[in-house]
Amino acid sequence: MSKITGFMTFAREAPGERPIDERVRDWQPLHLHLPDERLQTQAARCMDCGIPFCHKGQILNGMTSGCPINNLIPEWNDLIYHGLWRQAYDRLRKTNNFPEFTGQVCPAPCEAACTLGISDPPVTIKSIEFAIVERAYAEGWVEPLIPARRTGQRVAVIGSGPAGLACAEQLNTVGHEVTVYERADRIGGLLMYGIPNMKLDKGLVQRRVDVMAAGGIRFVTGVEVGRDLSIDQLNRDYDAIVLCTGATRPRDLAAPGRALGGIHFAMEFLHANTRSLLDSGHADGHYLSAAGKDVIVIGGGDTGTDCVATALRHGCRSLVQFEILEQPPLERQPNNPWPQWARVLRTDYGQAEAAAVFGGDPRAFAIQTVELLGDENGCLRGLRTVDVAWRPNGDGRPSPQPMPGTEREWPAQLVILALGFLGPEGGLPEQLGVALDGRSNVAASYGRFQTNAPHVFAAGDARRGQSLVVWAIHEGRAAAREVDRWLMGETNLP
Structure with missing residues (x-):
């Protein structure tokens, strides 16, 4: 892949960050970016390694290794090295709905699994991924995914974090009418309000939401399902429901004085x-x-x-x-x-x-x-x-x-x-008659994502517990495939 001896010729060069004494005075993004020609040099470091561990996400010793959404990393590294940016974006979009998010906030388990990392600094996969999608926006390659026809099936996605957005986009591409409900005043869930602006620019989130809305997805903010919208109404209006509410119930501190102000x-x-x-x-x-x-x-x-x-x-x-x-x-x-x-x-x-x-x-x-x-x-x-x-x-x-x-x-x-989270907040699963597992997450087996209520599915942190954004995208995509199969009897979703 890429330049055969690139990993021997070129040293790793990460993009870097803004100077600390400057950035702590504002809320602007802290990440810097390499120019295209230096990114191509970094892509040249991708080895012809035979087995690309980078794009196979798995749990090893309780930790993520490789990319959970199976990004075709060696392929788009080779394309970037040869200056084929549009083709690289096409490859990236096959597996990742939101490269601009993972390219900023993912801890890059793909880089941890890079074969070059056995003996040398790994390939700068994350920064190349972000550069590809930013180039795509600049060139106008990111377009709304408008389906050729509508199926007449209606799906409600509850929660607009990365799992909910990925699920909604996938279901929309095959023609289902998708409505995303968010109790906050802005769409994005964790991406909007759980990560500070200097780490993930909220303009990137809104830009993606605008593209999805132009593709036909309906977004409803300021509505808490089960309180502002009744479960009876939800069940009447939709053929399937996907719970992507996240694991937002915080772990508390059991210590004397917990009730003090501050x-x-x-x-x-x-x-x-x-x-x-x-x-x-x-x-x-x-x-x-x-x-x-x-x-x-x-x-x-x-x-x-x-x-x-x-x-x-x-x-x-x-x-x-x-x-x-x-x-x-x-x-x-x-x-x-x-x-x-x-x-x-x-x-x-x-x-x-x-x-x-x-x-x-x-x-x-x-x-x-x-x-x-x-x-x-x-x-x-x-x-x-x-x-x-x-x-x-x-x-x-x-x-x-x-x-x-x-x-x-x-x-x-x-x-x-900041002691972590204990699963989804109570109320909505119970109102829907959905069972919880032993860890207080929504019980829905991996691979099917279907709960004990056949028309209700679950994905992301609400199902698996607190995890990475990239796992949420993986689960949202996989749940969409199973919802489509349940609605239509078969599915062509990846």
Whole structure:
């Protein structure tokens, strides 16, 4: 593929990011992009590896390896190397509805599985993917997918995150009349309000939604199904229903003082911030400001990082991010071989920004909050922690054990809980008569995506639990195929 010895000739060159001292003062995208000729050089690094592990998504040792939507990565790398951008976009669109989203926010498990990565830095797959779709928009190749005929079948998709949007687009292409319901005031779900603007420009989201609307998909905002629209009406109006509501029920912190003022869930913090930014550039004040406060983010995942970066841009006084797990090793360990996702210490954009602003990595590892401390007015003033050691418990699995003598107090007027999610919020599945599984997700087997109510399907985080955007797109596409099969008796959807 590409240049036969390209991987030996050219070094990896990532696009980079805007300077930290500049970007922490605004909400503009932080990513930079390479010019076309340098991207072609990067595409030349794609090897003739025989078995392209990059485009086969699978779970290895509990982690994603390779691309869950099976992007034809070696093919479009070869096309880019030869300057065939339109053909590269055609290949990319065969598997990915939204390359502009995955090209920005996906952690790139494809790169982790790149064969070149065994001994050298892998191919810059993610940046090439984003460049392809941006070129497609610029050249006018991204057009509404208008079906040649309509089937007369009506489908309601509940939730407009990546799973819901992918499902809706696929069903629309084969002629079904699709309506997407979103309880927020804007379409996009996680893409719109769960990820800050500097990480994913909301103009990219709205641009894609406009293309889909032009293709005939109907979008309804500000409607919570089961409250604003009755289940009886939903069942009367639609032949099939797809639950793509996400896993939005947050995990809480069970510690004394939880009821104090100043403690908020991460999505409450992020959603309000982005909505106020889009509505008024923060002029309306309808958001939880971290300005001038000592801020502690509890949780070490992507959402926690987004909260760190958001609090920095508000102008917080100090910032710490707690992680109950131990600090990962600096290098891949023998029990974590390629092509598994490497469990190593990574510094994401938010931590890099905090280190530059405050002079050190904001993360504190292997630490547990034991009490939230308040003042005489019932407002948060700080919290108390203890260091933990991970040791085997009674069933042989490691658990955090408090270490005597390590208690500390930390000042805080704002605590943000980014502890993950526990499945979809209650109410709607129960109203539809849909069963839940043992993890409180909607019970719908992989491969069929059909619930115990035959006309109700589920996809994305609502079915599989909290996961990656790329898995949500995969599930939305797969669920659409099964809905089409159920409605029509057969399907041509990929």
